[in-house]
Structure formats: structure tokens, C-alpha cells
Amino acid sequence: MFGKWTTHRTADGVRIPGTWRHAFIHNGDHHFLTDLFIYADGLVDCWELVTVEEFEEKLRTGRVATSLPEGGKASADRLAEWKFSEPQSWLTPELLVAEVRDTIDQLNGRPDSTGRCLAAVDAFFAERTEQNLAAVRAAFLAVPGPQRRYALGSMDHENRPLRILVAGPGNRTCLPSDGTVTQEDYDSALAHVEERAPRTAERVTRVPSDGPATPHAPAVKLYHSFPTRPVEGPGKLGLRHDYPAPITVADTDYPSAAHAYWALLVAEPETRNVIATAETATAARKLAAAAPRREGWEHVRTAVMTHLLRAKYDQHPELAEILLATDDATLIYDDMNSTFWGDNAGQGRNWSGRLLELVRSELRARRAGILGV
Numbered sequence: 001m002f003g004k005w006t007t008h009r010t011a012d013g014v015r016i017p018g019t020w021r022h023a024f025i026h027n028g029d030h031h032f033l034t035d036l037f038i039y040a041d042g043l044v045d046c047w048e049l050v051t052v053e054e055f056e057e058k059l060r061t062g063r064v065a066t067s068l069p070e071g072g073k074a075s076a077d078r079l080a081e082w083k084f085s086e087p088q089s090w091l092t093p094e095l096l097v098a099e100v101r102d103t104i105d106q107l108n109g110r111p112d113s114t115g116r117c118l119a120a121v122d123a124f125f126a127e128r129t130e131q132n133l134a135a136v137r138a139a140f141l142a143v144p145g146p147q148r149r150y151a152l153g154s155m156d157h158e159n160r161p162l163r164i165l166v167a168g169p170g171n172r173t174c175l176p177s178d179g180t181v182t183q184e185d186y187d188s189a190l191a192h193v194e195e196r197a198p199r200t201a202e203r204v205t206r207v208p209s210d211g212p213a214t215p216h217a218p219a220v221k222l223y224h225s226f227p228t229r230p231v232e233g234p235g236k237l238g239l240r241h242d243y244p245a246p247i248t249v250a251d252t253d254y255p256s257a258a259h260a261y262w263a264l265l266v267a268e269p270e271t272r273n274v275i276a277t278a279e280t281a282t283a284a285r286k287l288a289a290a291a292p293r294r295e296g297w298e299h300v301r302t303a304v305m306t307h308l309l310r311a312k313y314d315q316h317p318e319l320a321e322i323l324l325a326t327d328d329a330t331l332i333y334d335d336m337n338s339t340f341w342g343d344n345a346g347q348g349r350n351w352s353g354r355l356l357e358l359v360r361s362e363l364r365a366r367r368a369g370i371l372g373v
Helices: 052-060 093-107 113-126 130-142 157-167 183-196 235-239 257-265 269-276 281-289 297-315 317-324 351-368
Strands: 006-011 014-027 030-039 043-045 049-051 073-076 080-083 220-222 247-249 252-254 331-333
Touching: 006 030, 014 093, 030 093, 043 052, 049 052, 049 220, 052 093, 093 113, 113 130, 113 183, 130 157, 157 183, 220 235, 220 351, 235 317, 247 257, 247 297, 252 257, 252 269, 257 269, 257 281, 257 297, 269 281, 297 317, 297 351, 317 351, 331 351
Parallel strands: 030 073, 220 331
Antiparallel strands: 006 014, 014 030, 030 043, 043 049, 073 080, 247 252
């Protein structure tokens, strides 16, 4: 597991704990030794912030490398370059993903695969049925291979009884060196595991009276993109401010919320009209950047954007459903043009993400009939 090294990143003004390990990124003809960061909200940083599912895709395509080629070029930034000679790797894509998922559970104080295995063991000893034993077997096999040896708190000997319990009499364990399990082996293992099975009472944890069910909801990342036309079932793309979802604000029509924002930013009414009809949101931004802006805009811009987002999701119920489907997730909004609006790998303030979360909360409050929001 990675937990010996701690780090964090800040999202929405919240400190998200994390940890890290080394990994190789395969880029071009080189393997780059880098740091792989895992965060409690379910994001993984391997040269960019991605979800666990996206990280799996990087492993599948070899972008994150677990196999190292003989003679392959490798380097560590500003430290050294070398070629692999008789390389050996102890990782597989499946093993690395399983360890990442375990690490996210640990960072959130949830039982990881080993904890779930031991909980299944407890359930079996509480009621010794074949169904519960099958659950122990499935949970044990779900523990990443190298971690199984620690399942009962020690590396080798103390784990052997659990392997025997899972295999059963007349069968072989996951380690060929164990041989065929005899009835005597099984009875001994049963007694040993029952004695060693955890019996600690569930810890009472202090939960804030209005706190979330989990300390760090899974994050949803909204990548920077340049949508130019609406699409059927846009998914997360529809949550971008520049997605072509026309809105009407103060009797003026705009092709997108971004068009409205850039038009309202400038001081000259004539320029506002030009920006409001720009072909794309990118064109609108460039026009606004070249024009004088309203005095004190930096003091009102978050209020303006909030008003525009309310209009967008009120006037486009189908996009409101996409926003609501993000549940309680932290919304990480990338914006290569702004460290104020974008999170940008933890370097920005992520105000776009924050305001989307605010509007999402208002939509839920309205549906619940709270305060007539």
C-alpha cells in the first residue's frame, strides 16, 4: 500500500488528503519515472488528474507502464537517464488498480479489501453457512495478491490458516507450496482463524450534525473543451459554461452561458451586442479580452456567473438532470484560460466548480420544497 507518504491537494477550498508512490509513464520512446498521487476523493494524478476508471484506461493502453521492455529508454526528471537491462516488475495493471482502490478506501477511513475480507470472516463464524464461506472466499481472492499475506496481521505463517479455510479439505490453496488441504489442516486452520478473527467493537466516530455521509465524495472532473454545437446526450460536456445551450437573461438571448458572461463583462454596449452573437464562446472570450471591461468587475463576477448558471439550468431541464446526477461530488472544472474559474490540477481556485455545486444544491432544495428556493 502507498500510505507511508502523505500529501494533499486543495479543491473547493477543501484540503483533500492523499498519498503517493513511484510509477513509470510511457511517453514516446521513453519511460519516465514519476510520482503517482492518489487522493481521498477518488482522483489519481499521473501527469493529469483522472478518475480511477480513466486511470484504468491509461494502464490498459500502456500509458502508465507496469511492464518494462528490455533495452527500453528511461529517465528521472533532471536526475538520470538509463536503459533497462533484465527488467523485472512486480506489478500488473489489475494489481495496481486494486491497490489504488484500496488506498482510496483507506484515505476515507473505510474498510479496504482486507477489511472487507475480515468482515466476511466474522460473518462466517457468526453463522457457518456455505453461503458465508463462499463470501469469505470471494473477499479473500479480491484482496491484491501481495496484500493477502498480511490479512491476519503477519506475512506468512498467520495467513496460511486463512488460505486453508478458503480452499477447504481436498483442495489446494492459492499457493502451490501449501499442498492439498487435509481435514486435519482444515480443522486446525478453522480454530486458528476463529481465535485470530477481529472482535473489536465498531468505533464510535464523531459526525457533524449536518456532515456528509462520507468525508470526501467522489470527484467529477469537467475537462476543458471547446464545444461548438449541441449533441444528443452531452453528459458532463453539457456542464461546461461554453456548451451551446442558449439562455435568455434580461430580455437578451445568448448562445451559451459563456457568451453571456463575456458580453456582460465589457463596458461598451455596442461591443456587448457583438460578443452576444459571436460564432463560438472562444470567439466571444477573445472579443471581450480586447475590450475595456466594466469597472470593479472582479468584485461582481461570481454573482454574475451564479445568475447565469441559474438561468442555464432553469431553462434547460435536461442539463439540470445531468448536474443533479453528479450527486454530492466535488466538481473539478478545468479552465486553461483562468486560474480563478478553473481548478487546473490544484493550481486554480475552481470557482466554476464551486458555483455549479451551489446551483446543484439549489435545484435539490427546490425539489425538496425547502424554503421555497
